[in-house]
Amino acid sequence: MSLRHALLGLLSDRRASGYDLLKTFETSLANVWPANQSQIYTELTKLAGAGLIAVAAEGPRGRKEYEITDEGMAELRHWLTEVPPQRVIRSDVLLRVFFLGVLSPEQARAYLADLTDLSRAGHEQLQRLADSVDWDEGNLSVYGRIALEYGLRFNAMRREWAEWAAEQIR
Amino acid sequence: MSLRHALLGLLSDRRASGYDLLKTFETSLANVWPANQSQIYTELTKLAGAGLIAVAAEGPRGRKEYEITDEGMAELRHWLTEVPPQRVIRSDVLLRVFFLGVLSPEQARAYLADLTDLSRAGHEQLQRLADSVDWDEGNLSVYGRIALEYGLRFNAMRREWAEWAAEQIR
DNA sequence: TAGCGACATGTCAACAGTGGAATGTAGGAT
DNA sequence: ATCCTACATTCCACTGTTGACATGTCGCTA
Structure with a gap:
């Protein structure tokens, strides 16, 4: 149920x-809440039907520009302040760890080494992004920077953990 | 597609x-890959149909005990060593952060304070679990301990980040 | 002016996940 | 002997996610 809130946001x-929203999902939101074209258009139609958004203008090529309604803003605020966040995060990365005993110690260490590389690469990518953006004083800048910092810390944590874990095997 | 690999594992x-598997999902795997009853039974039927598992024994109350086949072991190893892990993790927690600008600074800080508490509670719960388990020398113990350490580090990272983030606002 | 790439939306089938209803049995405790 | 709880499975409706297919237009450039 979070796609609708991402759109409202x-x-x-x-x-x-x-189309504009799709581009945003492909870039900034891709690492947080991926969504594809069909899902976005379907959800926009539903949101409009529910009165949370409305068509504000129509443009060339059938372009429909949506704007959020007061009802939509209320729903967004409700989600931000009242809806408890998901406690569990499905992680296939971690799921594999449970079953590494099936492999040889060498193979298990190789898996963790791959995770180390993956985390390092993720960190570097985000660092480059952080360096390229000019962080002005706007709200999106403040909260975008905070979200990015989460990504940096997450990747650093995972890299250190994977290195530690590899040492624990045999 | 990971539920099947969790079952194979x-x-x-x-x-x-x-029923046994369901209990395992409700306990140790609940924080990594939650699955409910209907999903588990459906997937077991599919796995048996595909020859990756087989009924090894039948017991009282229609109990069907499954065992993994050689083909199933091959599939499990393939998943562990060859299938690239998911790069993106959907996070409604982080998604909200992008839109905290909609709220007042006080409300935004309150959201981050809740996250701090949530992370602290999660850490404590895992710490209690770690203390209560007797970590013998088996593979499950080694890798279970490694997975648990991930949870501890994740919660610690998130708590520190949320505290840092709250300071960034205003 | 012809063509191409970006803009723009809509629909559909398939699979994954959620939650609940229905049904029944075995075995231990009172 | 009865009852309750835990054991045990199956099915169904609904929602969310993925990927592909279908269709068409605007505007720039060669």
């Missing part, structure tokens, strides 16, 4: 078409 | 019925 900042 | 350790 983006539309709370500025009006946009499905 | 568990069955690689010992034979079990759907």
Whole structure:
């Protein structure tokens, strides 16, 4: 149920078409809440039907620019302040760890080494992103920076853990 | 597609019925890959149909004890060594952060304070679990301990991040 | 002016996950 | 002997996610 809130959140900042939103999902939101084209258009239609967003303008090529309604803003605020966050995160990365005993110690260490590399690469990618963005004083900047910092810390944590874990085997 | 591998992984350790597996999912695997009853039974039927597991024994009350086949072991090893782990993790926790600008600074800080508490509680719960288990020398123990350490480090990281983030606002 | 790439939306089938209903049995405690 | 709890499975409806297919237009450039 979070896709709708992601859309409401983006539309709370500025009006946009499905296509605009799709581009945003492909870039900044890709690492947090991926969504594809069909899902976005379907959900926009549902949101409009529920009165949480409305078509504000129509443009060339059938472009429909949506804006958030007061009802939509209320729903967004409700989600932000009242809905308890998901406690569990499905992680196939961690799931594999449970079953590494099936492999040889060498293979298990190789898996953890791959995770180390993956985490290092993720960290570097985010660091480059952080360096390339000019962080002005806007809200999106403040919270975008905070979200990015989470990514940096997460990757650092995972890298250190994977290195530690590899040492624990045999 | 990971539920099937979770089931194969568990069955690689010992034979079990759907009911046994369900109990395992409710306890040790609940924080890594939650699955409910209907999903487990459906997937077991599919796995048996595909020849990756087989009914090894039948017991009282229609109990069917499954065991992993050679084909199933091959699939499990393939998943562990060859299938690249998911790069993105959907996180509604982080998604909210992007949109905290919609709220007042006080409300945003309150959200981060809740996250701090949540992370602290999660850490304590895992710490209690770690203290209560007797870590023998088996593989499950080694890798179970490694997975648990991930949880501890993750919660610690998130708590520190949430505290840092709250300071960044205003 | 012809063509191409980006813009733009809609629909569909398939699979994964959630939650609940229905059904029944075995075995231990009172 | 009865009852309750835990054991045990199956099915169903609904929602969310993925990937592919289908369709068409605008505007720039060669």
